Amino acid sequence: MGIDISRSIFSGFHRLSLEERCARVAAELGLSDAELAALTGEEGLGAEKAYSMVENALGYFSLPLGLGLHLRVNGRAYVAPMVIEEASVIAAVSFAAKLVGSAGGFIAEAEPSLMVGQIQLTRYGDPAWAQEHILAARSELLDLANALQPQLVRRGGGAKDLEVRLLDAPEGPQGEPLLVVHFLIDTQEAMGANLINTMMEGVAPRIEELTGGRVFLRILSNLADRRLARSRCVIPEELLSDYGMPGADIAEGIVQASRFAQADPYRAATHNKGIMNGIDAIALATGQDWRAIEAGAHAYAARTGRYGPLSTWKREDGNLVGEIELPLALGTVGGPLLVHPGVKAAFKVLGQPGARELACLFASVGLAQNLAAVRALGSVGIQKGHMALHARSVAVSAGTPPEWVETVAARLVQQGEVKVDRARRVLGELKGGVLPFVSPHNEDT
Numbered sequence: 005m006g007i008d009i010s011r012s013i014f015s016g017f018h019r020l021s022l023e024e025r026c027a028r029v030a031a032e033l034g035l036s037d038a039e040l041a042a043l044t045g046e047e048g049l050g051a052e053k054a055y056s057m058v059e060n061a062l063g064y065f066s067l068p069l070g071l072g073l074h075l076r077v078n079g080r081a082y083v084a085p086m087v088i089e090e091a092s093v094i095a096a097v098s099f100a101a102k103l104v105g106s107a108g109g110f111i112a113e114a115e116p117s118l119m120v121g122q123i124q125l126t127r128y129g130d131p132a133w134a135q136e137h138i139l140a141a142r143s144e145l146l147d148l149a150n151a152l153q154p155q156l157v158r159r160g161g162g163a164k165d166l167e168v169r170l171l172d173a174p175e176g177p178q179g180e181p182l183l184v185v186h187f188l189i190d191t192q193e194a195m196g197a198n199l200i201n202t203m204m205e206g207v208a209p210r211i212e213e214l215t216g217g218r219v220f221l222r223i224l225s226n227l228a229d230r231r232l233a234r235s236r237c238v239i240p241e242e243l244l245s246d247y248g249m250p251g252a253d254i255a256e257g258i259v260q261a262s263r264f265a266q267a268d269p270y271r272a273a274t275h276n277k278g279i280m281n282g283i284d285a286i287a288l289a290t291g292q293d294w295r296a297i298e299a300g301a302h303a304y305a306a307r308t309g310r311y312g313p314l315s316t317w318k319r320e321d322g323n324l325v326g327e328i329e330l331p332l333a334l335g336t337v338g339g340p341l342l343v344h345p346g347v348k349a350a351f352k353v354l355g356q357p358g359a360r361e362l363a364c365l366f367a368s369v370g371l372a373q374n375l376a377a378v379r380a381l382g383s384v385g386i387q388k389g390h391m392a393l394h395a396r397s398v399a400v401s402a403g404t405p406p407e408w409v410e411t412v413a414a415r416l417v418q419q420g421e422v423k424v425d426r427a428r429r430v431l432g433e434l435k436g437g438v439l440p441f442v443s444p445h446n447e448d449t
């Protein structure tokens with residue numbers, strides 16, 4: 005199932021009330037009452053399911069879920085469920101997606117689901133001899149690994165190759181070099197950690213037999229650099245004009261942000277945090293292992309030995325061109341995907357994508373979030389858009405009743421001080437009848 009973005013059915017969605025949003029989403033995406041209830045959290049995980057998922061469970065914990073809108077990737081339109089506690093991220097993704105959509109959308113690709121399983125071998129004697137013996141048994145070892153996951157092999161996946169790596173000992177030349185066997189495993193629709201770990205534990209004894217060495221660790225690597233996803237967008241500069249500034253100036257600010265991130269790891273960390281704002285949020289909504297995604301992304305950002313940005317921006321022939329590349333080990337089967345009703349509903353909203361299609365979408369969401377942030381940072385600054393939206397949570401933190409939240413938030417933005425103390429004062433003035441009341445949903449924040 006896909007949605008037709010050309011009808012702009014979700015334009016102005018943020019101006020609707022909660023009830024109107026639910027009705028619109030259910031109607032446009034064909035959600036049943038049960039699916040809608042699962043998505044909104046009304047019929048969520050439940051204590052019993054939580055009990056089966058983690059240890060010492062007491063219950064479950066809620067976070068806001070919103071929809072990233074206007075996303076167009078490889079010609080297909082998506083509504084992206086996003087779970088996040090931070091204001092302005094979902095607005096930013098939707099904003100940038102709308103902008104990129106008006107220029108044709110994102111073009112993305114994702115590599116097959118090839119992951120690395122690692123086996124650490126010690127006390128093997130001569131490194132060249134051990135390496136030779138392992139490589140000579142390559143077919144036997146791959147067959148052994150595959151015999152442990154016959155279903156995966158039947159689906160076209162499984163262990164495809166192995167490599168032997170010799171690494172310098174961390175203690176220096178006096179230490180034994182580290183010998184690490186890498187199995188390259190196609191995990192198909194699974195993220196793959198459990199599949200791989202089973203294989204690594206199963207083949208390790210044979211590696212000990214072959215070399216007379218001793219195996220210690222047997223585990224996947226989260227640096228999933230054989231499972232990269234890439235997304236790209238090309239935006240004519242005139243589409244960028246805003247805040248009374250020409251598009252060329254906005255594009256220049258974005259390119260300067262990119263140069264800054266390329267030159268300075270201090271900036272690159274924040275640049276990538278912005279990217280992960282979007283990716284983590286859709287990862288949570290779709291039940292992914294977001295720690296694995298985070299670990300992979302940052303390790304990849306440091307692959308050259310110097311931490312750098314996951315995305316870059318340049319100006320080319322009157323266009324702004326953005327590109328992102330990162331490892332994305334995603335699953336559409338297994339784990340919480342079967343258990344959590346909200347995750348199942350999120351997949352329905354996304355049109356049941358496969359793992360590689362999902363990775364194309366994740367990369368595009370990351371690039372969209374990055375575009376919105378660097379566009380603001382390189383022009384008017386982040387606070388204008390971000391603090392205006394953050395003001396609503398500040399108003400709630402100050403104890404503002406729901407019907408007054410918009411009024412208090414608007415006042416905080418107007419006064420240029422988005423703080424809880426100030427919100428309490430504004431609330432006091434409202435209660436004392438000093439300020440007029442503004443109804444929610446009838447004005448932009």
Ligand SMILES: CC(C)(COP(=O)([O-])OP(=O)([O-])OC[C@H]1O[C@@H](n2cnc3c(N)ncnc32)[C@H](O)[C@@H]1OP(=O)([O-])[O-])[C@@H](O)C(=O)NCCC(=O)NCCSC(=O)C[C@@](C)(O)CC(=O)[O-]
Pocket residue numbers: 014015016017018073074090091092093094095096097098099100102274275276277278279281373374376377378380381386388389390393449
């Ligand atoms: C906040 C905006 C989008 C406003 O921008 P705007 O110009 O007021 O937006 P607009 O009124 O032109 O609306 C355009 C579209 O944006 C969306 N939109 C617009 N407003 C809303 C809203 N209230 N709720 C939901 N969606 C909204 C919405 O999709 C709308 O289209 P429509 O659906 O109406 O046809 C803009 O100022 C912006 O993108 N700012 C950047 C915000 C940002 O990046 N936040 C991330 C958190 S900051 C951070 O943690 C990361 C950082 C910054 O440190 C990373 C880094 O340093 O690189």
Ligand SMILES: NC(=O)C1=CN([C@@H]2O[C@H](COP(=O)(O)OP(=O)(O)OC[C@H]3O[C@@H](n4cnc5c(N)ncnc54)[C@H](OP(=O)(O)O)[C@@H]3O)[C@@H](O)[C@H]2O)C=CC1
Pocket residue numbers: 153155156159191192193194195196197198199200201224226293296335337338339340
């Ligand atoms: N470092 C890390 O990142 C670690 C992460 N984890 C956790 O591991 C979990 C992910 O491991 P993963 O192995 O993906 O999950 P699962 O253990 O849930 O395995 C996925 C299952 O899906 C089944 N399956 C059905 N259809 C397919 C298909 N088309 N392609 C592939 N598999 C299919 C496979 O079973 P069958 O082939 O038998 O049908 C497989 O057992 C996450 O919960 C993660 O948090 C665990 C340890 C470490």
